[in-house]
Amino acid sequence: MAAKTTKAKATRASGTVKPNRTAGTNGSGNGYDADAIKTLEGLEAVRKRPGMYIGGTGSPGLMHLVWELLDNAVDEAAAGFATRIDITLHRDRSVEVADNGRGIPIDTHSKRKVSALEVVLTELHAGGKFGGGAYGASGGLHGVGASVVNALSTKLVAQVDRDGHTHELAFKDRVAGQFSGSSFKAGHQLAKVKRIAKTKSGTRVRFWHDPDIFDADATIDAELIRQRVIQACFLVPGVKVRITDKRAGGGEPFEFISRGGLADLVDHNSSGGNTTEIITLSGIDTFTERVPVDGKMSDVERECTVEVAIRWVDGFDTSLQSFVNTIPTSQGGTHVAGFERAATRAVNDILLKDTRKLAKLAKDNKNRATKDDIQEGMVAAIKITVPEPQFRGQTKQELGTPAVEKIVYDIVKQGFADWFGGGGPKTHITAIRDKLANAVINRVSSKQLLETKRRAANMGSTGMPDKLADCREHGPGSELIIVEGDSAAGPAKAGRDSRFMAILPLRGKVVNAGKATLKQVLDNTEAQALFTAVGAGAGKEFNIDDSRYGRIIILCDADVDGSHIRCLLLTLIHEFMRPLLEEGRVYAAQPPLFTCRVGDTIHRAFSDEERDAITAELTKGRRKAENLVWHRFKGLGEMNVDELAECALNPDTRILRRLTIDDAKAATRAASLFETLMGSDVAKRRDYLIANSSLLDPAALDI
Numbered sequence: 001m002a003a004k005t006t007k008a009k010a011t012r013a014s015g016t017v018k019p020n021r022t023a024g025t026n027g028s029g030n031g032y033d034a035d036a037i038k039t040l041e042g043l044e045a046v047r048k049r050p051g052m053y054i055g056g057t058g059s060p061g062l063m064h065l066v067w068e069l070l071d072n073a074v075d076e077a078a079a080g081f082a083t084r085i086d087i088t089l090h091r092d093r094s095v096e097v098a099d100n101g102r103g104i105p106i107d108t109h110s111k112r113k114v115s116a117l118e119v120v121l122t123e124l125h126a127g128g129k130f131g132g133g134a135y136g137a138s139g140g141l142h143g144v145g146a147s148v149v150n151a152l153s154t155k156l157v158a159q160v161d162r163d164g165h166t167h168e169l170a171f172k173d174r175v176a177g178q179f180s181g182s183s184f185k186a187g188h189q190l191a192k193v194k195r196i197a198k199t200k201s202g203t204r205v206r207f208w209h210d211p212d213i214f215d216a217d218a219t220i221d222a223e224l225i226r227q228r229v230i231q232a233c234f235l236v237p238g239v240k241v242r243i244t245d246k247r248a249g250g251g252e253p254f255e256f257i258s259r260g261g262l263a264d265l266v267d268h269n270s271s272g273g274n275t276t277e278i279i280t281l282s283g284i285d286t287f288t289e290r291v292p293v294d295g296k297m298s299d300v301e302r303e304c305t306v307e308v309a310i311r312w313v314d315g316f317d318t319s320l321q322s323f324v325n326t327i328p329t330s331q332g333g334t335h336v337a338g339f340e341r342a343a344t345r346a347v348n349d350i351l352l353k354d355t356r357k358l359a360k361l362a363k364d365n366k367n368r369a370t371k372d373d374i375q376e377g378m379v380a381a382i383k384i385t386v387p388e389p390q391f392r393g394q395t396k397q398e399l400g401t402p403a404v405e406k407i408v409y410d411i412v413k414q415g416f417a418d419w420f421g422g423g424g425p426k427t428h429i430t431a432i433r434d435k436l437a438n439a440v441i442n443r444v445s446s447k448q449l450l451e452t453k454r455r456a457a458n459m460g461s462t463g464m465p466d467k468l469a470d471c472r473e474h475g476p477g478s479e480l481i482i483v484e485g486d487s488a489a490g491p492a493k494a495g496r497d498s499r500f501m502a503i504l505p506l507r508g509k510v511v512n513a514g515k516a517t518l519k520q521v522l523d524n525t526e527a528q529a530l531f532t533a534v535g536a537g538a539g540k541e542f543n544i545d546d547s548r549y550g551r552i553i554i555l556c557d558a559d560v561d562g563s564h565i566r567c568l569l570l571t572l573i574h575e576f577m578r579p580l581l582e583e584g585r586v587y588a589a590q591p592p593l594f595t596c597r598v599g600d601t602i603h604r605a606f607s608d609e610e611r612d613a614i615t616a617e618l619t620k621g622r623r624k625a626e627n628l629v630w631h632r633f634k635g636l637g638e639m640n641v642d643e644l645a646e647c648a649l650n651p652d653t654r655i656l657r658r659l660t661i662d663d664a665k666a667a668t669r670a671a672s673l674f675e676t677l678m679g680s681d682v683a684k685r686r687d688y689l690i691a692n693s694s695l696l697d698p699a700a701l702d703i
Contacts, residue, residue: 043122043151043174050213053148062209062218065152066225068145069097069205074232074326076101077239082202087229089220089245094155096206103162103201106190114188117160117169118176121150146205150174155208164198167191226254228328233258234265235326235383262309262381265321270379273314275435276428281308281415287403291388302387304404306411308339310380312432318375323383324391324399333392333399335384338408340371346416347374347436351429357437366444373439384408448519465529469493469503476550480504480533481589481649484556484565488636488644492555495645502549504533510568513575514668527572534577544579552580553656555589555648557636567667574664581661589648590655591639596630604647605630 046053054064066087076082082101089095105116112119124147150156156171157179167190170179177186209218222245229241233256240257244250258264263278284305291300322329322336329336348368352358358367384404392400420429464470469489471478478500483492489505496503511524518539521527531538536546554569556562566588573586580586592604594611598618605611611630619625636644646653 043124043147045124046148046151047213050152054152057214057218059215059218059221062214062220063224065149065207065209066095066097066220067228068149069095069207070225070228070232071327072145073097073099073101073203074236074239076203077236078326083239085229085232085239085241087225087241087243088206089222089225089243089247089250090206091246091248092208093220094206094208095220096204098202098204100161100200100202103160103203104158106160106162106167114176115169115190117158117167117190118188121146121156121158121169121171122174122176123147149205149207152210152213153207154210157206159193159204161196161200161202164196165192166194166196168193222250226256229254230256230258230268231265231321231323231328232326234261234268234381235323237261237264262307262383265381266309266311266379269319269321269381270311270313271315275312275314275377275431277425278309278311279415279419279424281310281412281419282306283407283411283415285407285411287407289401289403302403304407305385306335306408307383307385308380308412308415310378312435313377313379316376318377319379320375321381322399323381324389324396325385327396329397329399331392331398334401334403334405335382335399335408338405339380339382339412341405342409342412343374343416344369344371346413346420350417350420351433352437352440355433355437357434358440361440361444367440369436369440370443373436373443376439377435382408465504465532467505467507467529468533469496469498470533471498471500471502473500474548478502478549479551479553480549481553481555482506482530482569484562484636488555488557491636491639491641491644492649494641495649497649501649502533504529506565510565510572512568513572521572521576527576530569530572531576536577538576542577542579544583547580547585551585551587553587553589554659555591555636557591557633559593570659570664570667574661574668578661581659581664584658584660586659587656588659590657591636591644591648592633594630594632595643596628598628 050057050061054061070085070087073082073085076099077085079101082099084100086098087096088098104120107116108114109116109119112123150171151174153171154173158169160167168178169190170177170184172179172184172186175186176188177184178189178191222243225243229243233239233241237259238257240255243254245253260267263280266278282305284303286301286303288299289302290297292298293300320336322332322339324333324335352367352369355367361367384399384407386401386404389404390400392398422429467489480502481492481496482504483489484506486505486507489503492503492505506526508526510526511521513521513527516524522531522538533548534552535548536543552573554566556566556569570586573580590606592606593608594605596603596605596611596614596618603614603618605614615625615628615630618628633639636648639647648654
């Protein structure tokens with residue numbers, strides 16, 4: 001086992017500046033002078049600011065002490081010197097980590113004049129992983145691992161098997177020495193506690209964390225250790241790790257070993273049915289990094305090895321684990337960024353290129369998969385091996401080495417290109433193509449649905465339609481009159497009472513809400529205008545209390561086209577503004593079909609039968625029927641202002657019919673029939689006529 005090292009610039013973390021408010025009167029007399037500058041020496045910097053080194057003083061911080069020692073042992077195994085790691089959780093809350101590696105050096109350090117073991121456990125930024133001598137690539141390069149564990153412990157005992165003896169050095173409150181029973185004697189000399197075979201080697205470190213530093217409820221979680229150990233075994237195939245929990249309820253020891261590396265990890269994490277086989281990608285490349293060497297900045301060539309194992313499963317959850325050397329990087333970093341970029345490019349440029357399923361989306365340039373689309377059901381593991389990686393933060397959860405991103409991108413993109421291009425089984429390639437194409441389609445559809453719902457909820461909050469001639473007063477006594485076309489809008493605007501009457505002309509076809517989707521309805525210009533004018537939303541988001549008008553009045557021509565428009569409007573209100581119908585706030589104006597002036601009296605008829613009945617009544621005396629001139633209105637636009645005002649706008653003279661839910665249901669059926677008989681689908685109309693031909697008397701046909 002060996003400790004971790006770091007770049008020299010990190011030593012600045014061991015000092016801090018603290019102004020002394022009660023210092024002497026030197027200088028300006030404000031108490032801030034040379035004596036106010038305090039320096040934290042050695043391990044005191046760690047105790048003063050533990051969060052800088054382990055992330056916090058709760059359970060995650062306490063677990064980090066275990067990770068530091070475990071990472072050292074795993075590095076020994078990754079370097080090919082250890083085959084076994086033992087982790088023991090003792091009843092007295094201490095933790096012991098042991099490996100059968102080379103053992104931390106025990107000879108005297110030339111500069112410190114104490115054993116190398118003591119240097120490793122007391123000096124920040126000291127270890128065997130800096131400079132590429134003892135380790136080609138390791139998990140930790142900050143050089144504060146074992147020393148941080150010692151800094152945050154009340155007691156630590158290190159044993160090294162080396163050179164035919166077990167050598168021991170203990171620490172009490174960071175002071176080196178030896179324990180004899182409960183007594184402690186300070187000193188730098190290592191104790192030879194027993195003789196062993198000269199071929200045996202290894203390191204054991206047992207520590208008791210300081211309860212004054214850590215939270216009272218901070219605990220060591222055996223399950224988290226088990227998960228971390230399983231990961232480590234996948235990263236270093238062949239190493240056997242054993243966990244023994246001697247605490248109450250600890251259960252049986254857990255032992256794990258892996259032979260297949262990342263592929264085994266992906267298989268272990270896969271659940272449910274598998275869409276593809278496990279795809280393995282790998283490669284090696286080099287980059288140049290400028291680092292200090294012997295006090296001078298120099299260009300150093302680094303070698304980066306990339307390993308990736310990936311498969312897609314039938315589910316939708318994502319499992320993406322990344323590692324640098326033997327360290328899990330839970331927050332990703334440059335290696336993950338390179339992988340995600342490469343996967344996205346390869347999937348879009350090769351796998352999904354010209355896919356039929358995405359042809360419709362391609363017209364709107366919405367056919368490209370995003371990172372989230374590609375990661376649906378993806379189980380992947382990424383590992384890069386590189387000397388002296390740059391981590392963002394002491395806890396090493398995110399890789400920061402910039403050059404790694406391009407190396408990973410190039411290797412992964414080429415690997416995917418080969419597999420998608422025919423290197424993988426054709427059935428698997430087809431399966432993942434369908435899965436990812438469906439992910440794109442579902443995302444686009446979901447986004448459109450969300451946008452549609454938002455638009456429905458916000459209808460009326462963004463300003464009124466330009467064609468709306470609004471009234472001055474709103475509320476229960478106001479009314480929105482919907483007229484058919486601009487020709488009717490002119491007389492209606494002129495004849496209305498602008499204090500409480502608003503006019504909204506329809507300038508296009510209203511969508512058939514009984515058959516259309518929510519998106520089609522909200523995309524319809526006339527429907528949008530109505531929703532916006534009313535200002536109460538639409539569909540499930542409709543709130544009648546927000547309605548700007550007390551009544552909705554439909555004013556259409558008294559002909560077939562007018563009936564069709566009235567049916568479509570009533571269907572729209574029924575489907576998307578139903579509370580208006582339920583509270584009886586929707587009306588249809590009843591303009592006459594015929595008018596006849598006799599003296600100063602105007603007679604109105606709303607049908608041929610009513611016209612004939614009025615004619616019969618007026619000709620009971622000497623008046624002749626041919627002298628009665630009935631004028632038939634082809635549309636509201638033919639009425640002058642006074643006529644329209646009297647028959648449809650003036651509350652004292654007009655005739656309104658209150659519309660109900662039953663009327664709306666009938667209108668929905670009628671709108672559908674109108675669409676069949678008057679629409680552009682000739683085949684549909686022919687089929688309807690053939691199916692219903694038995695209802696028609698052939699003698700009535702003029703053939």
